[in-house]
Amino acid sequence: MNPHEIKEFLKSIKDTDIEEMRYKSGENSLYFKKTDVKTLFPKTKGVVTDTYEKKEEEKKSSLIVIKSTMVGTFASAQSNDSPPFVGEGDNIVVGQKIGQIEAMKIIKDIHSNIKGKILKVMVSNGQSVEYGQELFLIDIGDLIR
Numbered sequence: 001m002n003p004h005e006i007k008e009f010l011k012s013i014k015d016t017d018i019e020e021m022r023y024k025s026g027e028n029s030l031y032f033k034k035t036d037v038k039t040l041f042p043k044t045k046g047v048v049t050d051t052y053e054k055k056e057e058e059k060k061s062s063l064i065v066i067k068s069t070m071v072g073t074f075a076s077a078q079s080n081d082s083p084p085f086v087g088e089g090d091n092i093v094v095g096q097k098i099g100q101i102e103a104m105k106i107i108k109d110i111h112s113n114i115k116g117k118i119l120k121v122m123v124s125n126g127q128s129v130e131y132g133q134e135l136f137l138i139d140i141g142d143l144i145r
Helices: 003-014 043-061
Strands: 020-025 028-033 063-067 072-075 097-103 106-111 116-121 134-139
Touching: 097 134
Parallel strands: none
Antiparallel strands: 020 028, 063 134, 072 097, 097 106, 116 134
C-alpha cells in the first residue's frame, strides 16, 4: 500500500466499529488500532492550562492605558497641599478628573473616558510628560467578566 492508499483506508474505517485490524500483503503488513485520544491525553491537564491561559488573556485584555494628550508637566493634585485626584487602587468613573497637565501656564484637566480601577499611576507629581506617554494603567476587568 502506498501512503495515499493508507490514508484513504484510515478514513474509511474512522467512523466504523472496527477497533483493530491487521493487513498483510506479501512481505508487507500493517497493523491498525484505534485509540481514544482522551485516554492518551487526559483533558483535565488541558482544561487547567486552557483556563489559565484564558484568564491571563482576559487579564491582559482588561487593562487599559490612559496616555498624555500633550507635552507638559503632570500634576496629580490641584495644588501642593491638596490630596491627589486619584491613587492606585481607586475606582474611577467616566468623566472623573484624574490629573492635570500644565504647559506654558495653560492647565488641561485629564478626565477618565472609562470606568475601572487604577492599578498603577505611571508618572509622579511634577514630572515632565511627552505626548502619548502612559499616565495610568486601568483595570476594567470587572466590567467584561
